[in-house]
Amino acid sequence: TLDRSSAASDCIRDSPRVDQLPVRLLTRLPTMNFSAHMYASRTADRWVRVNGRQLGEGDWIADKVQIINIEAQRVVLSFEDELFTMAALTDW
Numbered sequence: 001t002l003d004r005s006s007a008a009s010d011c012i013r014d015s016p017r018v019d020q021l022p023v024r025l026l027t028r029l030p031t032m033n034f035s036a037h038m039y040a041s042r043t044a045d046r047w048v049r050v051n052g053r054q055l056g057e058g059d060w061i062a063d064k065v066q067i068i069n070i071e072a073q074r075v076v077l078s079f080e081d082e083l084f085t086m087a088a089l090t091d092w
Contacts, residue, residue: 012069012076015083018092025082029092030062037088039072046070 018029036049047056048070060066061077069076074085086092 011083015076015085018077018084018086018090021079021082021084025079029079030065032061032065032086032092034075034086034089034091037070037075039070039088048075 018026021029031051033051034048035052036047036054038045038047040046043057047054048067049055050061055061055067057067057070064080066078067075068078068083072088074087076083076085078084
């Protein structure tokens with residue numbers, strides 16, 4: 001049987017960085033200003049401050065940008081069904 005959590009974590013690990021996304025996506029990505037990044041071993045304790053709002057995993061930054069995973073050194077995001085990563089405390 002296929003272990004879904006393992007497949008999902010492979011997907012996340014192999015996600016491109018924001019600057020590696022296709023131009024068609026880059027041109028439509030909204031502004032994201034990360035001013036705080038809190039990683040904790042407990043998922044419920046992880047959060048980032050983006051555009052002045054404190055958000056956790058599963059929250060939406062903008063219409064089509066969702067926080068998928070908050071890791072120690074980066075954030076995994078989804079935009080129009082494409083996963084990508086941004087280093088902690090970077091802006092777009």
